[in-house]
Structure formats: C-alpha cells, structure tokens
Amino acid sequence: xxxxxVEIFKLLPKTNCKKCGHPTCLAFAMKLAQRQxxxxxxxxxxxxxxxxxxxxxxPPIRPITLGAGDKAVKMGEETVLFRxxxxxxxxxAFAIEVKDTQSEADIESVCAQVMHSEIDRVGQKLRIDAIxxxxxxxxxxxxxxxxKTVAAKAAGVAVIINTTNAQAAEAAxxxxxxxxxxxxxxxxxxxxxxASVAKAHKAILGIAASGLEELSELTEKAKxxxxxxxxxxxxxxxxxxxxxxxxxxxxxxxxxxxxxxxYPVINFIQRGDSMHEALVASVCVAKYSSIVxxxxxxxxxSVALFALRQNIYTDPQVPMQVEQKIYKIGEPKADSPFxxxxxxxxxxxxxxGEIENSKVxxxxxxxxxxxxxxxxxxxxxxxxxxxxxxxxxxxGIDQEVSAKxxxxxxxxxxxxxxxxxxxxxxxxxxGPREANAIPAFLKARG
Amino acid sequence: MAFTPPKESYAGKxxxxxxxxxxxxxxxxxxxxxxxxxxxxxxPNRPLVALEIQDVPPADWPENVRKVxxxxxxxxxxxxxxxxxxxxARAIALRLVGTHxxxxxxxxxxxxxxxxxxxxxxxxxxxxxxSNHAEKDTAVLVxxxxxxxxxxxxxxxxxxxxxxxxxxxxxxxxxxLIAMSxxxxxxxxxxxxxxxQMGFDKEKLITDxxxxxxxxxxxxxxxxxxxxxxxxxxxxxxxxQQPMLGDVGMYVWKVKETQAAEADMPQWGAAEERGILxxxxxxxxxxxxxxxxxxxxxxxxxxxxxxxxxxxx
Ligand code: SF4
Numbered sequence: 101x102x103x104x105x106v107e108i109f110k111l112l113p114k115t116n117c118k119k120c121g122h123p124t125c126l127a128f129a130m131k132l133a134q135r136q137x138x139x140x141x142x143x144x145x146x147x148x149x150x151x152x153x154x155x156x157x158x159p160p161i162r163p164i165t166l167g168a169g170d171k172a173v174k175m176g177e178e179t180v181l182f183r184x185x186x187x188x189x190x191x192x193a194f195a196i197e198v199k200d201t202q203s204e205a206d207i208e209s210v211c212a213q214v215m216h217s218e219i220d221r222v223g224q225k226l227r228i229d230a231i232x233x234x235x236x237x238x239x240x241x242x243x244x245x246x247x248k249t250v251a252a253k254a255a256g257v258a259v260i261i262n263t264t265n266a267q268a269a270e271a272a273x274x275x276x277x278x279x280x281x282x283x284x285x286x287x288x289x290x291x292x293x294x295a296s297v298a299k300a301h302k303a304i305l306g307i308a309a310s311g312l313e314e315l316s317e318l319t320e321k322a323k324x325x326x327x328x329x330x331x332x333x334x335x336x337x338x339x340x341x342x343x344x345x346x347x348x349x350x351x352x353x354x355x356x357x358x359x360x361x362x363y364p365v366i367n368f369i370q371r372g373d374s375m376h377e378a379l380v381a382s383v384c385v386a387k388y389s390s391i392v393x394x395x396x397x398x399x400x401x402s403v404a405l406f407a408l409r410q411n412i413y414t415d416p417q418v419p420m421q422v423e424q425k426i427y428k429i430g431e432p433k434a435d436s437p438f439x440x441x442x443x444x445x446x447x448x449x450x451x452x453g454e455i456e457n458s459k460v461x462x463x464x465x466x467x468x469x470x471x472x473x474x475x476x477x478x479x480x481x482x483x484x485x486x487x488x489x490x491x492x493x494x495x496g497i498d499q500e501v502s503a504k505x506x507x508x509x510x511x512x513x514x515x516x517x518x519x520x521x522x523x524x525x526x527x528x529x530x531g532p533r534e535a536n537a538i539p540a541f542l543k544a545r546g
Numbered sequence: 547m548a549f550t551p552p553k554e555s556y557a558g559k560x561x562x563x564x565x566x567x568x569x570x571x572x573x574x575x576x577x578x579x580x581x582x583x584x585x586x587x588x589x590p591n592r593p594l595v596a597l598e599i600q601d602v603p604p605a606d607w608p609e610n611v612r613k614v615x616x617x618x619x620x621x622x623x624x625x626x627x628x629x630x631x632x633x634x635a636r637a638i639a640l641r642l643v644g645t646h647x648x649x650x651x652x653x654x655x656x657x658x659x660x661x662x663x664x665x666x667x668x669x670x671x672x673x674x675x676x677s678n679h680a681e682k683d684t685a686v687l688v689x690x691x692x693x694x695x696x697x698x699x700x701x702x703x704x705x706x707x708x709x710x711x712x713x714x715x716x717x718x719x720x721x722x723l724i725a726m727s728x729x730x731x732x733x734x735x736x737x738x739x740x741x742x743q744m745g746f747d748k749e750k751l752i753t754d755x756x757x758x759x760x761x762x763x764x765x766x767x768x769x770x771x772x773x774x775x776x777x778x779x780x781x782x783x784x785x786x787q788q789p790m791l792g793d794v795g796m797y798v799w800k801v802k803e804t805q806a807a808e809a810d811m812p813q814w815g816a817a818e819e820r821g822i823l824x825x826x827x828x829x830x831x832x833x834x835x836x837x838x839x840x841x842x843x844x845x846x847x848x849x850x851x852x853x854x855x856x857x858x859x
Contacts, residue, residue: 182776184769219813221761316549339857343834344585351552360549375846378823379854382830386768399815403803404823407761408831414765420729446763450801457802476728479680479707533648536800 103153105133111149112142119143160353161362164304164329166193166230166391167258168279173229175331175364175390181350187415192384193229193391194405195260197370199236200246207246211253213397219406222449226406228257228397232284233272235263240271247272260284260306260366260391266293273301282306282331282391284366291318295325303329306366310335312348316360323360330363331391339383342367346388364390374401385409421471422448426497430461434502437462437542439531440488441509442469442477450535458539463501467491474509485518492523507531553586554579558782560775560838561749562591563789565637565722566671567698572637574838575789580775581836582858592859593833595840595848596637596673598795599625601652601660602644608805610821611795611844622660623667630668635848639673639841640664641796645686646677657686658693665697673700673724673841680707691715700724700839702791703754706737713741716750724791726754729766731773731786738785748784752839754791759798760828767792768835775836792832795843798825826850833858 109129120141122128131137132153139145139153161176173193180186196214198207211231218227231250235243243263250259260282261272269283284306286294298305305327309315315334322330334345346365352358367389371377377394378401384392385408394401421443429452432438441451443466455462467488469477477483488508498504504526508516510533520528532541555578562576574594579587603619604612612619618628622640629635642657644650661674674690676683683703688711691701702724704712709725716723725741727733734755742748755770771790778787798804804821806814814820825847829840833855842848 182769182772183765184773312551313549339854340582340584340859343582343858347583348551348553348585351554352549356552358549358552373853375819375823375826375850376853379826379830379850380857382827383834383854383858386831386834398819399813400817400820400823401815403814403820404760404827407803408764408827411761411763411765411768411831416765416769420766446758446766450762454802473728534800536802536805 103133105130108132108153111145111152113144113146115144117144159362160357161350161364162329163190164331164364165280166282166304169256171227171229171256171258172280173258178350178388179354181347181354183412184416187417188413190390191409191413192389193258194381194397194402194409195230195232195391195393196228196397197232197234197262197393197395198246198250199234200239200242201236202246204245204249207249208253211250211257214254214257217397217399217402219403221403221406221410224410226410228402230258230260230391232260232262232393235261235265235268235285238265240265240268243268244271244275247275251275260393262306264290264308266290266297269294270297270301273297273303276303277301280304282366284308284331284333286318286322288314288318291321292325295322295327298327298329299325304331305329306331306333308333308335312345312361316358319360319363331366332361332363333366333368337368339380342369342380342384342389343387346384350388366391366393368393370395374398377401378405381405382408385412420445421468422466424466424468424491426495427452427464427466428461429455429464430459432461432463434500436460436501437507437545438465438497438501438503438505439463439507440465440467440492442467442472442474442483444469444471444473444477447473451538454535454538455542458542460542462542463497465491465495465497465506474511478512478515483512485515485522488515488519489522492526503527505529509533555587556779556782558779558784558787560778560789561787563722563750563752565673565698565700566669567696568669570636570669570671571698572671578779580779581834584859589859591838592855593838593840594637595635595829595842595851596639596671597629597633597635597845597848598639598641598841598843599629599664600644601640601642601657602650607843608799608821610804610818611799614845623663626664626668630670633845633848635670637671637673638664638668639675641675641677642686642690643677645682646679647682649677654685654689658689661690662693665694665699671699672697673702675702675724678703680705684708684711687712688715691719691721694721695719698722700752702726702752704737704741706733706740709737709741710744713744713746717744717746722750722752724752724754725788726756729756729758729770731755731770731777734770734774735777735783735785738788742785748788751788752791753786753788754793757793757797757828757832759794759801760824760831761803762797762801764828764831768831771832771835771837789838790836791839791841792829792837793841794825794829794832795841798828799843822847822850826854830854
C-alpha cells in the first residue's frame with residue numbers, strides 16, 4: 101500500500117544534502133508520496149529503503165504493454181475508481197475474436213477489418229487494438245494455422261492466444277516473438293505449463309478463473325512461478341457480474357492495496373446480438389475493463405465504442421472552457437464566412453465540428469462567456485451586443501477579412517440590430533440556431 | 547493473502563418515486579447502493595425508459611428516427627397509443643415543443659387540449675415537458691399541470707429562471723417535478739433546495755443535471771451524475787437523493803453521427819444501426835452513472851437498453 105510522506109521520510113538518509121534537487125529530505129519525501137519524483141534522484145538511499153519503497157511505490161495496478169510497435173496498447177496503472185477524481189489513465193483495448201474452426205478466408209476477412217478499423221476522432225487515431233485467436237477446435241495444429249493467418253494478414257496487431265492446451269499455446273505464441281502477446285487460458289489445472297510458455301516467450305499470462313477468490317490464488321501462484329505480467333478474467337460474463345467483479349477488483353487493488361488483484365482485467369462479452377454486445381461493451385468501458393473481447397466489429401459499432409472510450413478517458417480536470425480567440429477552420433481566405441459563438445467547450449466542439457463537416461473553410465470567433473452556452477450566456481448578460489462588438493473591435497480581425505460580415509447564432513437573432521449599430525461597417529447575419537444546420541446554411545450561401 | 551470482497555455500505559438512499567396511476571403506475575429509485583451494485587445492497591426498482599412524443603409532427607427529427615413514426619406522428623393521440631399499444635412502452639414523455647415562440651408558437655389552450663387528449667388515451671404514466679423556453683414554459687406548464695390534476699404526471703422542466711410558478715402548479719395538482727440545471731452539481735443541489743424551500747416535497751422531485759450525447763460531452767453528464775449519486779449515498783445528502791433523468795433522445799438525434807449517410811461517412815458504417823446505437827449507448831452509460839429515468843426516441847434503441855437492463859439487474 102502507498103506510504104505517506106512521513107513514512108517515506110523515515111527511510112531517507114535525513115542529511116538534507118540537497119543532491120536530489122530538493123531543499124530537504126522531507127520535501128523530497130512529500131514529492132515521492134505524490135508520485136512527482138522518483139527515488140533514484142537520491143544517491144545515498146540505502147538498499148533496504150529502496151526495497152521497501154520500491155514495493156510500496158509500485159502502482160496499485162501493474163502497468164503492462166500489450167503488443168509492440170506503434171500499435172502497442174498500455175494497460176493498468178489506474179489510480180482511482182471514479183473519473184471525476186482523476187483521469188483514467190490507459191483506455192481499454194477492444195479485441196475481436198476469431199476461432200480456429202473458421203475458414204481461412206473468414207479469418208482473413210476479420211484481419212482486413214481490423215487493419216482498416218482506424219478512424220480519426222477529435223485528433224486521436226482510434227482502432228480495434230487486438231485479435232483473440234480461440235482454439236475452438238481443441239486441435240493444436242488448427243490453432244497454429246489460424247495464428248499463421250493472423251500473423252500474416254494482421255501484422256503488427258496485438259494478439260491474444262486463447263487455449264487451455266499449453267503445447268498448442270506454445271506453437272502459436274512462437275509466431276509472435278517479441279510482440280508481447282497474451283497467452284490466455286491458464287487455470288488451476290494447467291497453470292505450471294502455461295506459466296512456463298508465457299515466461300519462455302515473454303508473453304502476458306491470461307488467467308481464467310471462476311470467481312475472485314480463485315483468481316487471486318491463481319495470480320499469486322503465477323507470481324510465485326516467476327510470471328510478472330498477467331491479465332485477469334474472473335469468469336464474469338453477464339453485465340451484472342462484470343460490474344460486480346470489476347468493481348471489487350478495482351477497489352481491492354486501489355483502496356486495499358491487494359496485490360494479487362493488481363493487474364489489468366480482460367472481459368469476454370461475445371453475444372449473438374451485435375447491438376446488445378455493444379451495450380455490454382459500454383458497461384465494460386465505463387467499469388474498469390482493460391481488454392474487451394467482441395465477436396464483431398461493424399463500423400457503426402466501433403465508432404460508437406471509440407467515442408465512449410474517449411469520453412470516459414478524457415481528463416476531467418480540463419476546464420469546460422476554450423480559449424477566447426478567433427479560430428481558423430480549414431484555410432480561410434479573406435472573404436470566408438466568419439462565425440461567432442461562446443467559449444463553452446461543448447458549444448465550441450459542436451460548432452467547429454459542424455463547420456469542419458461542411459468542408460467550407462471558415463473563421464470562428466470564440467468569445468469568453470465564462471464557459472456558458474449561447475442561450476445561457478445571453479440570458480446572463482455575458483453574450484451581449486456591446487461585449488460582442490468590443491471583442492470584434494479588439495481582435496483586429498478587420499485587418500484580416502475583406503467581407504466584414506459576422507454570422508451570429510440563431511438563438512441570439514434579437515441582437516443583430518444592436519451589434520450592427522455598435523460595429524459600423526459590419527454586416528450581421530443571423531445563422532442557424534442549432535449547429536447541425538450549419539452545413540446546410542453554408543451550402544445555401546454557395 | 548486471502549481475498550475478502552471489499553464491499554461497501556452507504557449512509558444514504560435514493561428516494562422512491564412513483565408516477566402515473568392505477569395498474570400501470572411505475573416506480574423508480576429506492577436503491578441504497580451505486581447503480582447495479584446489487585451485490586452489496588438493495589436495488590428494488592429497475593430504471594424506466596419513456597418514449598418521447600411531441601405535440602407537433604417531428605419535422606426536425608432526422609429521417610432514421612422520424613420514419614419510425616410515419617403515419618402516427620401527425621397526431622399526438624395516435625402517437626401516444628402507438629407507443630403504449632404497439633411498442634409496449636411503459637411510459638411516454640409528451641414534449642410540447644410546438645409551444646415555443648420560435649416554432650409553431652402554439653397557444654396555452656392548444657397545449658392543454660393536447661395534454662388532456664393524450665392523458666385520456668393512455669393508461670401508462672405520462673411525463674409532460676415544455677419547449678424549454680423559460681417564459682413560455684411557465685404559462686404552458688402551469689395550465690397543463692392543472693388540466694392533468696391528480697394524474698400523478700411528471701412535469702418539467704423547472705429551471706432556475708422559472709421554478710417558482712411551475713413548482714407551485716405541480717404541487718397544487720399532485721404531480722412530480724423535474725428540476726433541471728446545467729451540468730453542475732452545485733447548481734443542481736441549489737435548485738433542489740430552492741424548490742423544497744417552497745414547501746415542495748423533496749421526495750417528489752426528479753433531478754435532471756442536463757444530458758449530453760455520446761461523443762459530445764457525455765463525460766460531463768456522466769460525472770455530474772456519478773458525483774450526485776455519491777453525495778446521496780456516502781454523505782447522506784438529502785438534497786441530492788432524488789432519482790435522476792437522462793433526457794437522451796433530444797440530445798442524441800442532433801449530432802452528426804445520428805444523421806450522416808453512410809455514403810458521406812463510409813468510415814462510420816451503416817447509418818441506421820449507428821443512430822440506434824448512439825442513442826442506446828448514451829443511455830447505457832448514463833444508467834451506469836446513476837440515471838433511473840430515460841427519455842428516448844427510437845424504439846429499437848429502447849429495446850436494446852431494456853435488454854441490457856435485464857442483464858444488469
Ligand atoms: S539527496 Fe537524499 S539525502 Fe540528500 S536531501 Fe535529497 S533525499 Fe535527503
């Protein structure tokens with residue numbers, strides 16, 4: 101469990117020599133407790149202190165990297181139960197299952213879907229992160245053949261080999277040397293063999309338990325066998341159980357410092373109904389899953405899951421306001437349309453998104469309205485004709501534009517006359533009320 | 547190290563709210579634990595989804611959800627009966643959007659007639675919503691609350707600008723009331739306090755911390771809901787123990803992911819499924835955050851949400 105600053109201080113040399121860059125050992129101890137410094141900065145710390153602090157300062161959920169290269173996925177490292185407390189750190193991976201009973205063509209087509217799954221959303225590249233290869237046939241040769249297809253057709257994508265047969269696992273995992281796959285399927289009866297496969301091939305061991313008690317016993321045993329990187333399946337399959345198990349695991353790891361459950365969680369949630377599966381996946385995204393295994397990845401489904409993952413893993417400390425300034429969308433020319441709106445971040449995202457959507461280069465003036473939406477800001481007297489006029493005058497934008505036309509939100513149509521009075525030489529145009537009408541509005545202007 | 551499940555118990559509890567009358571009355575809330583945490587305490591009622599209908603045809607709804615109601619949406623009574631009888635809705639939400647001065651600007655009398663007709667036509671609980679025009683809503687909702695006296699409706703939404711008259715009308719006519727504020731736990735708490743200071747029963751309120759759509763600020767609604775629920779349970783804060791509403795449909799069916807054709811956005815896949823999932827997934831996330839009451843538009847999205855609720859309880 102994490103140590104307090106004072107507890108850490110007791111383990112330091114207490115010479116206040118400042119070699120760590122801090123005025124005193126106590127100041128350094130406080131930084132360590134807040135995880136804002138690392139112990140290696142102190143050259144004089146004793147071996148014993150290092151060991152104690154090392155164990156205590158290990159993150160409550162072990163950081164593990166799935167896969168390798170530019171498509172590698174970081175997991176673990178979470179420190180809180182609720183996203184408003186602190187940013188959730190590592191977004192969960194979405195994995196698609198193929199079975200070794202499927203035809204080669206079918207497996208190839210799933211690989212192609214994964215390779216083409218990447219989309220760009222609000223500046224982030226999002227994709228299906230991993231492929232699970234399930235040894236449905238029970239036959240080692242078939243698993244190896246399926247794994248070969250995946251290795252060839254989905255090169256670079258992280259892989260999870262799903263079998264309870266250690267020999268089959270070994271044959272398949274060899275194909276992914278150096279790329280940190282998961283060997284999933286370790287249980288009470290095959291743990292030794294599976295653990296040695298994982299160790300020999302530097303793979304992550306996937307433990308399949310039934311219930312949290314058995315799960316913690318198995319991770320402890322695996323650790324005893326020298327396995328460091330583990331992902332855990334508690335056996336939960338129903339959404340209700342997933343919430344229960346994932347919550348208890350996260351609490352045990354973070355609040356109790358219970359090391360045996362301090363690893364990332366994998367949830368298998370394949371369902372016959374794809375829409376239903378997407379909703380169960382949504383529960384997993386919100387509730388602490390690190391790998392979510394799906395049975396299909398239609399584009400309409402992936403885009404919705406990507407959006408939710410992005411929402412949940414957004415930094416809650418980032419204020420809901422955007423900076424007051426005139427934003428360029430595309431490459432506007434002197435006569436491109438010029439909009440104004442308030443600086444509530446949602447308003448900004450929606451308006452700028454719709455302008456982008458229209459593919460018409462524009463300028464968008466975002467005025468500081470203390471983070472209120474257009475209607476609220478207007479009602480609160482923060483988005484008034486006087487303030488708008490002053491903002492436009494101060495911005496110096498009239499040097500940059502030739503048209504001197506300002507498009508205001510439809511909700512404040514009432515202001516157009518007053519703004520025109522206060523901004524001589526400007527034409528005020530009333531734009532749409534809702535942002536989603538902007539593309540049509542711009543199209544109609546030609 | 548032996549594992550002991552770190553279960554938690556809470557000091558507070560969410561109020562139980564019943565809406566409607568007779569056999570079809572519905573009850574939400576009552577849980578003493580975080581959403582779907584039945585492993586550590588009581589969750590007596592499951593969340594409820596109400597289908598949204600309007601007093602005017604849904605010309606502003608995107609094609610993929612508008613077409614579902616072709617043939618019934620020209621008449622709120624037909625629309626309401628269709629939801630109850632064919633779609634098996636457990637509740638409906640009648641949004642009097644046509645009363646908005648910038649829309650059809652329907653009169654208070656027209657709104658009253660629509661509400662009365664709809665109430666006479668169905669036996670499931672009815673949520674009656676204004677057009678979100680603070681001033682007009684005052685007149686419309688006061689009259690509608692009176693016309694619906696003793697039907698135990700949910701009237702909404704009372705906001706900081708207009709709560710006094712609307713809350714008084716809901717109180718005088720035995721309705722439940724939605725109190726809405728904009729994405730801020732303190733504003734939400736403050737509005738609840740103001741309304742209860744008028745003598746309005748705190749156990750007849752529903753909190754709407756304001757919805758937002760998946761991909762467009764859903765995380766704000768999600769976290770405000772989580773924080774409200776944690777305050778209710780862990781701090782036993784009686785001003786925050788009301789069930790929560792997610793007014794999902796109207797936010798979701800505005801965003802481009804629920805409208806863009808596959809031809810224009812091939813990387814987003816099939817438009818119809820995408821729209822339905824966008825609504826259902828927004829709803830599911832809010833259920834996990836603590837919403838007990840949802841207002842939604844697409845019947846297939848409602849069916850999907852009902853099936854995930856079935857798996858969660
Ligand atoms: S370097 Fe070590 S001994 Fe010196 S002040 Fe820092 S913590 Fe203390």
